[in-house]
Amino acid sequence: MNPSSQLFHQGEEKLTTWNRPESKYNETHQQCFITWSQQLHVQYSTKPMPMIDDPRDILLKVTATTICDCNPNLCNKTMVYMDNGDILGHEFMGVIHRVGDQVTKLYVGQRVVVAFNIACGFCEYCQRQEYGVCDTIYSSKLQEKLHQQKKVTLFGHSCLKSAGLGGQAEYIRVPFADINCLPIPNDVPDDKALYLSDIIPTAFHGCHIGNVKEGSIVAIWSLGPIGLLQARWCQILGAKRIIGIDYVPKRLKIAHQSLQIETINVKECDTMKTLLEMVPGGADCSLQAVDFNYSKSLLYKDERSLQSTADMLIY
Ligand SMILES: [Zn+2]
Ligand SMILES: [Zn+2]
Structure with a gap:
């Protein structure tokens, strides 16, 4: 237990x-x-x-x-x-x-x-x-x-x-x-x-508490069902750039081909370095759409303390 x-x-x-x-x-x-x-x-x-x-x-x-x-x-x-x-x-x-x-x-x-x-x-x-x-x-x-x-x-x-x-x-x-x-x-x-x-309003709620708006630059961590739906909500809300981050080829392909967003494959590069090269000032908002078992890094804790990430976890 x-x-x-x-x-x-x-x-x-x-x-x-x-x-x-x-x-x-x-x-x-x-x-x-x-x-x-x-x-x-x-x-x-x-x-x-x-x-x-x-x-x-x-x-x-x-x-x-x-x-x-x-x-x-x-x-x-x-x-x-x-x-x-x-x-x-x-x-x-x-x-x-x-x-x-x-x-x-x-x-x-x-x-x-x-x-x-x-x-x-x-x-x-x-x-x-x-x-x-x-x-x-x-x-x-x-x-x-x-x-x-x-x-x-x-x-x-x-x-x-x-x-x-x-x-x-x-x-x-x-x-x-x-x-x-x-x-x-x-x-x-x-x-x-x-x-x-659940997942459609949960994805929207994350965008809402992450303050995604017209012209936002958004990084979405993980492109599972919630992450992909968030990418779509970000488009509807008028985000200027949406960068999806994952390592599963099928998810990256859907994000790139169907939603036409930018993507980063974490297994092919240094994620943070690549993200900062793509967006030198950093993203306006990070949406955390990862299972809670994976979100334990120091960076994640820092983002939480700075309130610069919005968690999709409902618990
Ligand atoms: Zn659910
Ligand atoms: Zn009540």
């Missing part, structure tokens, strides 16, 4: 405002889902269908879901502790199967994408549109102590108090549905809408 997990389990406290509910299940209807069962092991299982616990919930029939880049970190425990039987998946969409009595903006049969982070919509933070630190869903003092700041609560992550809710399932109960669901027009197919649950 990693040190954070150990501390978490030693000191797990009751939530004050949204106690992790004991989900109710419809024993007569079985559904299939993917669960974490032990380190490096997930399994396909069946379990009774969830039911609406709160009048603000909906029950969603999942039509599309993803395996996010962070799922391997959950499975190998490099990030947080998972409990046996936890349902995976924080990116998903579907068709509304049932609505609670107090849901006002949604109806049965409607297609919606669900945001990966769970928010209430009415607490002080949500009122400021800082949904990632919703006070109602998650008020853990222990997590604040561990991470020196409040942390987001996600579907599919038991340690972060997702109440066992995961999207790699046939059905999922979505709490506070009016605020957490985005209706999708019928002419937008699932394979386009699905990415609104």
